[in-house]
Amino acid sequence: MKKLTDGLRDFWKCEICEENSQLFVCKICRRKVCLEDFVITQGICKVCEMSLCQICRRNLSIxxxxxxxxxxxxxxxxxxxxxxxxxxxxxxxxxxxxxxxxxxxx
Structure with a gap:
């Protein structure tokens, strides 16, 4: 659950850690995330990476x-x-x- 924000200043924060500035957009979920929470080689956020199917590594698992x-x-x-x-x-x-x-x- 997201915490209360500090107005426009927090608008540009990473949607995962809510600390660093957002630099990337995940191509699967469209989250705006920082470098630490982004997998550059795949173009996805760390949350989506952990949720990827362990067989095909393309789709989110169900x-x-x-x-x-x-x-x-x-x-x-x-x-x-x-x-x-x-x-x-x-x-x-x-x-x-x-x-x-x-x-x-x-």
């Missing part, structure tokens, strides 16, 4: 794989039944170890 625990995006989600979500890599290995019928009956 959940966690039940098997490996990595955070994954919609595109990298292979199976989702409303409660359990599996990434493409884990789902393929699960299908190779067990039959499809066993998994769907659980």
């Amino acid at each position: 959940g966690k794989c039940e098997n490996c625990g990595r955070i994954i995006c919609q595109s990298c989600t292979e199976y989702f039944d409303g409660a359990r979500r599996y990434c493409k890599e884990c789902w393929d290995s699960i299908l190779n170890q067990k039959g499809k019928r066993e998994i769907y009956l659980k």
Whole structure:
């Protein structure tokens, strides 16, 4: 939650640390951030970097794989039944170890 600001002077502060001056705009969330909270090589803020899918590293994650625990995006989600979500890599290995019928009956 943002703290009370000091008028126009705080308008130019980083939206993450609220201390340094904003120098960059994140290409994903459009936050205005300082150099310390910006990943120059990717053009995104540190918050978005931590939230990126751990498989494709392009999209923001929406959940966690039940098997490996990595955070994954919609595109990298292979199976989702409303409660359990599996990434493409884990789902393929699960299908190779067990039959499809066993998994769907659980």
